[in-house]
Amino acid sequence: xxxxxxxxxxxxxxWMFLHDAWNALTFISGYFIGxxxxxxxxxxxxxxxxxxxxxxxxxxxxxxxxxxISSSILVAKQVTRPTINVTPGIFxxxxxxxxxxxxxxxxxxxxxxxGSVVIEIAMEEKVxxxxxxxxxxxxxxxxxxxxxxxxxxxxxxx
Amino acid sequence: MIMNVAIEVIVSIFVLIGTAFSLLSALxxxxxxxxxxxxxxxxxxxTLGLLSILIGGFLYFLLTEHYVSIRLILGIVFVFITAxxxxxxxxxxxxxxxxxxxxxxxxxxxxxVYQDRQNEV
Numbered sequence: 001x002x003x004x005x006x007x008x009x010x011x012x013x014x015w016m017f018l019h020d021a022w023n024a025l026t027f028i029s030g031y032f033i034g035x036x037x038x039x040x041x042x043x044x045x046x047x048x049x050x051x052x053x054x055x056x057x058x059x060x061x062x063x064x065x066x067x068x069i070s071s072s073i074l075v076a077k078q079v080t081r082p083t084i085n086v087t088p089g090i091f092x093x094x095x096x097x098x099x100x101x102x103x104x105x106x107x108x109x110x111x112x113x114x115g116s117v118v119i120e121i122a123m124e125e126k127v128x129x130x131x132x133x134x135x136x137x138x139x140x141x142x143x144x145x146x147x148x149x150x151x152x153x154x155x156x157x158x
Numbered sequence: 159m160i161m162n163v164a165i166e167v168i169v170s171i172f173v174l175i176g177t178a179f180s181l182l183s184a185l186x187x188x189x190x191x192x193x194x195x196x197x198x199x200x201x202x203x204x205t206l207g208l209l210s211i212l213i214g215g216f217l218y219f220l221l222t223e224h225y226v227s228i229r230l231i232l233g234i235v236f237v238f239i240t241a242x243x244x245x246x247x248x249x250x251x252x253x254x255x256x257x258x259x260x261x262x263x264x265x266x267x268x269x270x271v272y273q274d275r276q277n278e279v
Binding site for chain 2: 064068069071072075088107117118120133
């Protein structure tokens with residue numbers, strides 16, 4: 001996969017040489033053309049076409065942003081109430097992900113879901129300890145969201 | 159002329175949303191009861207506020223001066239990477255140094271684990 005990205009960069013730089021224009025827009029158009037070349041020649045590479053991974057990454061980023069927006073709105077609602085009436089607490093969640101990268105991504109995503117921050121990770125048992133703003137409500141939200149995140153992360157890493 | 163007005167309206171909507179969220183999270187810092195709940199305001203609303211201010215700036219330079227500002231994109235990326243990590247680290251170090259949860263807290267699953275570890279040591 002790294003080889004494909006390297007090829008794509010080389011094509012983009014050659015494109016910049018051919019145009020004799022050294023700015024970001026030329027680089028991006030050259031990169032796009034190189035992307036099409038590599039897509040057309042994808043069956044000659046031994047590994048999976050890296051575009052599929054890129055699509056999975058883009059999906060993950062959109063998931064990130066939508067979670068961030070909904071959680072910010074939730075925090076804003078709780079903060080602007082006339083009396084603050086929350087029952088925070090710490091609960092634990094078990095995860096099926098394995099590598100360091102996957103768990104890092106999952107905990108960043110959970111930190112951005114409505115009303116939850118990861119406090120501690122026990123790597124041996126693969127348990128995340130999560131601090132939630134409003135226990136019954138947030139716990140249900142996290143458990144529901146976790147499966148979605150794990151699927152999206154596995155699409156990228158496997 | 160109409161284009162210019164449209165650009166200004168779009169950019170100012172982004173910047174205003176960003177300002178509103180930053181204000182709300184500042185409010186959260188003052189009103190919420192303990193470190194952990196304040197961290198919620200610090201990691202989520204501020205990230206979104208900063209994100210939309212930076213997007214507003216990016217769109218302004220792109221649409222008026224046709225200039226792709228890589229620096230602003232990098233700013234967005236780094237805020238995205240660092241905000242959850244910072245929130246996690248602040249919470250964890252607070253817990254390890256023994257900051258208590260507020261009295262209204264419902265449950266604390268982590269306490270048992272820490273006590274086990276201390277007994278082992």
